[in-house]
Amino acid sequence: MNSDKVLDAKGLACPMPIVKTRKEMKGLASGQVLEIHATDKGAKADMTAWAKSGGHDLLEVQEDGGLLKFWIKKG
């Protein structure tokens, strides 16, 4: 899946993956896609809830071993 920017949040514990994602998102234009890589298991539920609450569109989540990948379209 295409993305406009990739954020590496691997090895970071909650709340940092969301804190960083939020910051990166601010630099993107509406409709652009941010790809996030994280290893914190809790990020899965939180990223979903955060995107919803912020009006963004969580396009896809992939899980590969311990690595979580998210694609979020800015709302």
Add this chain to the structure above:
Amino acid sequence: MTVESLTAKEVAKKVINNEPLFIFDVRNEDAFADWKIEGSRFDYLNIPYFDLLDGVEEAAAKLPTDKDILVVCAKEGSSVMVAEMLAEEGIEAAYLEGGMKAWSEHLEPVKVGDLKGGGELYQFVRIGKGCLSYMAISDGEAAVIDATRMADVFLNFAAEKGAVIKHVFDTHLHADHISGGRQIAEAIGAAYYLPPADAEEVVFDYVKLVNGLKVELGEEKTEIHAFYSPGHTIGSTSFIVDGQYLMTGDILFIDSIGRPDLAGLAEDWVGDLRESLYKRYPGLADGLIVLPAHFMIIDELNEDGSVYKTLSALFKENHGLNIEDEQTFRDMVTRHLPPQPNAYQEIRKTNMGIISPAEEEQRKWRLDQTAVLCGKPLNEAIKNWKLKERLT
């Protein structure tokens, strides 16, 4: 800025002592709706931490000024951040050390009573999840019943008491939480007992827990008797310890009854459940103290945090023991089966030794949701029915 913290143990004390506490839960809304810290005098506010990143002023206005505040999240990180933000606003709030993960795993050992030969009986209250485990200690020998996954807690407790764990029992093959029984038995070289009817698929050695089996602890020969009481599972077995205590597993709880554990077999097993509750248990001594494997709600805790009542009290008060008509009982039990816990099959396979999920994976399952496993819908149905009976 440093902020204060509370341990799971300190929060457990507040629950047991009915102290007030304001829980500011910063997990996402689904997680909070699913499961939270329960206390009879606790109040709550749930705002996900990611909605607080711009500032806590709005949230601060919703916090009380006359109560201690505890910020809670899944693992601790976000609660520290939020507590610090509150501190900057001049609001004192502590965070929960280790978050809900620590809360889920906290076991509070409570002494239930003395054994005749000078020994002691302890109940391990998993206060965040409602699981109850037991350890009987007599003359330096111990037996463990229905241990939860946190094996170290039991091993360390026995060591502190100067006791060697000789026997490890599970009343049945658990499907709602991972048993620590086998791990404890292996660590200390004790015997691990399971009812054979539940254990047909297990891939490890175990001792067959059959009706009438008797073991003795220490010089005083404190007796533990196995008493077959099927219905939750086909193998479900109760224990009578020292002629005083009755461990009922998932067959009989303080305020409700067990339910057939495999939905597909409910029709077959409900007859066994009826027989255990209405024929077998009434044949036992009235004064036995009933010690179940779960509690449902915080109200069931006694003043010291323990969970028990006498068998005679339960025959009077427990609605599930007072449905005279067998057909009504059958309908009640089979029509109100709650949904199976999410990872039910994975947990059963883990307890049978067929799969060995990583520690993190086991935690994630979080299945021992008391409302689901203990048949809350059934319990409600029985109560409503009783109420109607009385009205008509």
